[in-house]
Amino acid sequence: MRDFLKSRFFAVLVIITLFATIVPSVLYAMGVGNYAHNIINQALAPLQKAFAYVTDGLDGYVAYFTEFDRIVEENNELREKINELEDQIYSAKEIEGMNEWLFDYLELKREHTDYVFEPANITSNGSGNYMTVFTLDRGKNHNVQVNMPLITNEGIVGYVVEVGSDWSKAVTFLEASASIGAYVERTGELCVVEGDHSLVSDGICRLNYLSEDSDIQVGDRILSSGYGSVYPRGLVIGFVSEIEKNPYSRSVVAYVEPAVTLTTDLSKIMVITDYETYSE
Secondary structure, eight states, X not given: OHHHHTSHHHHHHXXXXXXXXXXXXXXXXXXXXXXXXXXXXXXHHHHHHHHHXXXXXXXXXXXXXXXXXXXXXXXXXXXXXXXXXXXHHHHHHHHHHHHHHHHHHHHHHHHOTTOEEEEEEEEEEOSSSBOSEEEESOOGGGTOOTTOEEEETTEEEEEEEEEOSSXXXXXXXXXXXXXXXXXETTTOOEEEEEOOHHHHTTTOEEEEEEOTTOOOOTTOEEEEOSSSSSSOTTOEEEEEEEEEEETTTTEEEEEEEESSOOBTTOOEEEEEEEOTTOOO
């Protein structure tokens, strides 16, 4: 707009407008006003149309940018409201997650009154879809020691293998070096759950030392026996997903899917820092 007001075209329009205003007055004073008026109107008609067109264009131009500014302002306001709503949704999810975690913790406390729990957060974990090694934000300052078991309300996760002042490292029972004394809940048959490198990518582990006449079935729940491992008796390990019988070696091997989803999404667990049958 400012550039237009300074343009030569605008100056010519101003001069013509002044001319069209002053000259008729002079001619009327000389008695030839009507004749001159008709001539001037005919001469100025194209310019008047052009001027009207430019004026309408300028009005539209101003209206367009006024509307544009209003839309931009409304968009900014809507964006702020969306950000506020997203923050509220995030906060609500955080509160919901914390409530679920507290509920699970209380359930564990009610179910295992003889256990002492230390809640912990997983701060980092190894690569891959399923965790085998990970780090916790609890250590010696929280009474955490090597070989202490880790669980959730769903079952066993693993155990502590290294401890610092405010941190500790742990492995899940999918790790090849891990093993758990176990039994089949339905039949009471004793067995051993062992991790295997070849099975980690599938998120499962192997169930060994079953008798050749074992009645184990797919879907059977496997619990910790409390013998020969760091875990107390009765904790859920997982469920039988597959069974292999070898008639030549007269052996039975089963595969177990963990009750706890041991993926990198797992973020909170419980360290059992004391229980009645716990020993160093």
